[in-house]
Amino acid sequence: MRKRLRKIRRAGTRSSTRSERAISVGVELETYSISVPEYRISRELHFPRRGIAELGERFTKDASIGSEYNSRVFYTVREAFFLLKNGLRKYIHYRSSPEEHDYRTLFPIGGWTDRFAGSHIHMALGKKKFEYRRARLLARRLHSHIPFLIALCGNSPVWRDRITAINSNRLLRGTEKYCKVTRRELLYKHHYRELTYNEGGKRKPPTLEIRVLDSGIPEYVVAAICVVKAVALQWLERKPSLNHLTHEDYLSARDQAIRYGPKAKLLWNRHALTVPQYVDLFFRKYEDELDQLAIPDDVIDVFKYLKRGWNQSTVIRRAAQKSRWHHRPTWERRFAKRYAAAIRALLDGNSYTEFAKALGVRLPSIERTWMGRRESKW
Structure with a gap:
């Protein structure tokens, strides 16, 4: 009888942990600045006016890049999407000197001049204490999906004011110093590891911190949150791990994602996949967990554009190239002017499609793009 009661209690506990709120998430987002009206991209500090921060929210300084936003704790994806946009919006609409014509707006990008900016996701078990032992188990689940996160959230095609074909110059050039590679079976407490x-x-x-994401707009940060929360919810359910990569395969997939982004060749249990195939397989394998998240349509669109071969790095590269083609000597200023208007409209509620359009980039149609197609054999 006692054994039976234990089984019933365990079953009850198990169903409760499947709630989306069982995994709490926080975000640190580092950002460049655009000075207006000069439209000069720099690392100058800027903050909203005092007293505007909500409980748990911080507008602070990063030693490397300059401005950094620390979010409140999020328990749901929709909450994360709304509050992240609302928090970043304060940099624009609640400036410390709103009457001045000269001001700075945020420019969330992985790299531009000579420094790197990242988006760091912090995960915890709701309001429970997250012990190292449990964090290590979750890190092992997440590790094999890191190349996918890099392909999704790469956002540094420009480095030292030069437009490149690289998806993430931040990770290509800064891995050894700021985002050291971690083996799947290990979890370090060192600050500059990709998982720490x-x-x-x-x-x-x-918390368990994921540091591989380039700085970017809220749609992409929340898309990454969806990925890690889906994996974490399945881990809480004690379901078997779905993707196991050897360290050699992991390094190969990671390098592909850093260099080629949406065009990379990724791996799932030693099976080579294109990024669109990986998206479909992930949405199929984690269907139950993703359904629980109630993902906003704007975030779903990010995955659809990824299937079409586009991420934010692609958009930034196209916009920068268009500005350079128009007038090479002043291309950076022209790009910055467009971006300042685009990010303002995006944080005010416009869609990602409108954001790209404001940058002069036309995104492909996603009307007939579906998630989780059964084209893979696994």
Whole structure:
């Protein structure tokens, strides 16, 4: 009888942990600045006016890049999408000196001049303490999906003011210093690892930090949150791990994602896949978990554009090339002017499609693009 009661209790506990709120998430987003009206891209600091931050939200300084936004804790994807946009919007609409004509707006990109900017996702088990032992188990699940996150969120095609064909110059050039490769079976407490365990402090609980994402717009940060939350929810259900990569395969897929982004060749259990195939397979394998997340349509569109071979790095590259073709000596200023208007409209509620259009880039149609097509054999 006692054994039977234990089974019933375990079953009840198991169903409760499947709630989306069982995994809490926070975001650190580093950003460049655009000075207006000069439209000069720089690392100059800028903050919203005092008293505008909400509880748990911080507008702070990063030692490397300059401005950094620390979000509140999110428990659902829709909450993350709304609050992240609302928080970043304060840089534009609640400036410290709103009457001045000269001001700075945010420019969330992985790299431009000579420094890198990233988006870091912090994961925890809701309001429970996240022990190192459990964080290590979750990190092992997430590790094989890191190349997919890089292909999805790469956003640094420009480096030292030169337009390149690279998806993420930040990781290509900064991995050894800022985002060191981690083996699947290990979880370090070192700050500059791609996956790291933060022990927390008085104000912050222990978290598992994912550092591979380039800085980017909220749609892509939340898309990455969807991926990691889906994997984490399946881990909480004690379901078997779905993707196991050897370290050699992982390094190969990671390098492909860094260089080629949506055009990369990724791996799923030693099977080579294109990025569109990986998206379909992920949405099929994690269908139950993704259904729980109630993902906003704007974020679903990000995955659809990825299937069509586009991510934010592609958009930035096309927009920069168009500005350079128009007038080479002043292309950066022209690009910055377009971007300042585009990011303002995006954070005010416009779609990602309108954001790209404001940059002078026409995205492909996704009307007949579906997620989770059964074209793969696994």
